Amino acid sequence: MNKFAPLAAALLAAAFASNAAAADLVLISGDAGTGTGLEDPTAKAPEGQNPGTTLGEQRTIAYQFAMDLWGSVLQSDATIYVGASFQPLTCTPTSAVLGSAGTTFIFSDFAPGVVPETWYSSALADSIAGEDLNPGYIDINSRFNGDIGVNPNCLTGADWYYGLDGKTPEGKINFLNVVMHEIGHGLGFQGFTNSAGDFLAGQQDIYSTFAYDNVLGKTFPALTPAERANALRSSTVLVWSGPQVKKEAPLVLDYRNALKVALPWQAAGNYEAGLAAFGPKPTLLNMLGILVAAQDGAGLSSTDACEPLTNGATVRKKFALVDRGNCPYVTKVANVQAAGGLGVVVANTGLGSPAMGGADDTIRIPAISVSQADGAKLRANLPSIITYGQDYRHLQGADNSGRVRLYAPNPYESGSTFSHYDVSHLPNALMEPAITDTLRGDVNLDLTPALFRDIGWTVNPGNATIGDCVTNVDVVDTGGLITGANVQAWNKLCEASSAGKPQYLKCMDNYRKRATADKILVGSQGAKVLACAAKAAK
C-alpha cells in the first residue's frame, strides 16, 4: 500500500488494502464521470477533521470513513461493493428526503449451513459464501440528496455536516450518522415482510426469522400473514428473538422508565411509562404526589381532558389521570396545568405506553403515558400515591422477557416499520427510525453488531491493528462500542491524507489527543495507538 499517495488515489488504495480479517467495503460511485455529486468540484473549507477541499472530496471522504468503520466491525473474505450517488431528491424549503439505501439483491440456499429457503441480503450472503455471488453488481445501493446546502429552495438554511468529529453544528445534518444508518440497512438490518404480512416472493428472510410475536409466542415464519400484519402494528408485541441482542441488551439499554405506585396496596408496583416530547422530564420529585381522575364533563369523553377541567379543585396540586384520544397530548396537559395540576398520567387506548409527541413551550408540568390495561388498574384504585423512577427488573425498550422491541407503530409506517429498533430505546439507537443528535455512529453502534451476529455476520473479535502492530483497543466491544474500528478508520484516513511520514504521525497524534479528550481512548490506549502508528511509519 502506498501510504502517502495523493488523496484521491490513496483513498481508493486504502479501500482495497485493509486488515485481512476485516471486510472491504468499496465505494462504487454512481457519479463517476459526471463532475457532480461525489465529484462536485466546488471548493469547500475542511470541516470537523474532514480534510477534503472540495464538496465532492468531503462527501467521498465521509462516505469512505463510514465504510471503513463498518468494514472494521464486520469480517468478510468477499469484497462488499456499495453504490453511492448524490441526486436532487424531493425537497421543499422546510423538508427533504435525505437519502435512501438498501440491499440490491437477496440470495437463498447459496452455501452449506445457511437457513434453507431463506433470503439473505447480498453483502451478508457474500460474506457467508466467502465469494462474490453476483460479480459485476453492487451489493448495497445508496443515494443522498445533493440539493441540500446547494439549492437555496431545498431545506433552506440547512446543510449537510461532512465533519467526522461528531460535533454537528446547529442547523446541520450529520452526514456520517445518516450514512452509517443507511449502510446498516444495506448490510442486513432490513426485513422483507410487507405491511400485509407477506414474505417477499413467498419466502422468509433471515431478519424475519428473528421477528417474534411475544403474545402468540411465535417467530414470524410460524405466524399467518394476518398474524404477522397484526404484530407489525404493535411495538409492544413485535420483538427481536435473537440471542445475541438479548444477551447484550442489559449492557446497552437503561432500566425501564416506570410510574411507581406506593398505595393503595391493590395497585402498588411499577407501571411501564412512555415519555413526552414536551414539558419537563419526569423525576422522582416532580412526579411525587397523589393521583386523581380528571373530569372535563364535555366533548367526546369526560375523562380525556380535552376541554377545561370541571373538577379543578380536586386536581389542584395533584396529578391527573386522563384518557388518550380526541385531542393533542399538549392540550390535555395544558388543561390540567390550567387547573393547577402538578402532572399528567395519560392512559393509552391500547397496548403499550406510547411516546407522546407534540410541542408547547408553555407546558411546565411533567407527563407520562401508561398502557390501557395499566390505566384501567390505576383508575380502579384512585386516589393513589405515585412517583416516577426506574424499574430495575426490566429494560427500557425491551419486553418483560428482555427481548428488544422493533419499531411497529399503528398505523403502519412504510419505510419505518419493522426494519428499525423501536423508538422507546434509551439511550437512542443508531437503527431507530428517527436519527437523533445524540448519536455517535463513529464510536458506538449499540445493539446493531449484536443483531448482525444473530443474522449470521461474523463480527471482528480482535484488537485494532495499525500495520502489523496490534493495539490494545477492541475493534468491537460487547455492547456495540467500536473504539478499535474508530482507530482503524482514522489510521486509514491519516494514511490517505498525509503527504509523508511526519504528516501522518502528526495526524495520528492529533487523533490521539482528540480521542483522549473525548474519552474515546482511555488509559494507555492512546499511547499504544501512537506507538503502533510510529512503528507502521518506519
Added chain:
Amino acid sequence: MNLKHQPLWLLAGIAVCITAQASPQQTQAAPAPTAVESSDGAMKVAIDPKTGKLRAPTDDEARALSQAAQPAANARALRRAEPLGAGKRGFVAPATSGEAAAAQRKLPSGGTMQQVPESFMTNVAIQRDAQGRMVLQHVDGETLPQAAKEGDNE
C-alpha cells in the same frame, strides 16, 4: 392536521393521492374547484395564505410547484438507467415485487437470487418542526413527512 402550515409540495402530493382514489362522480360532486390538473398530468393544489383553505393554485404557484418537482422527477428518470461510469451494475431496482420475482435466477450452486424491488429501499427524510428543530424520520418512497403524525399528537 393543520393544512395551513403544510408545504405546497406536500399538499400537491395529497391532492394527487385523493384524486387517484376518488371516483369520477365524487370529483364532480366537489363543491368548488380546489385543484387543477396541469399539462404534465399532475393534480396541484394550494393553500390560501389568508384563509388557510385549499384552493386551486394561481399561475405563479403552479409554476413554482412544477419547478420544485422537476429536479426530483429528473433524478427518478435518471435512476431508470445504470450510471455509465460506475463500472458495476445494480443501481436500477425493479419497480415492483412482481417484476423482481419474474427476474429470479438460479445460482450455479443450486440456490436462488433475485433483485430487491425499489419499494424496499429505506428512505430517510427531514423536516423542521414548529420550533424550527430538524426532525429526521423514515418515509414511504420519496413522500415527504407530514408536519406531525396523528399518532404523535393524540
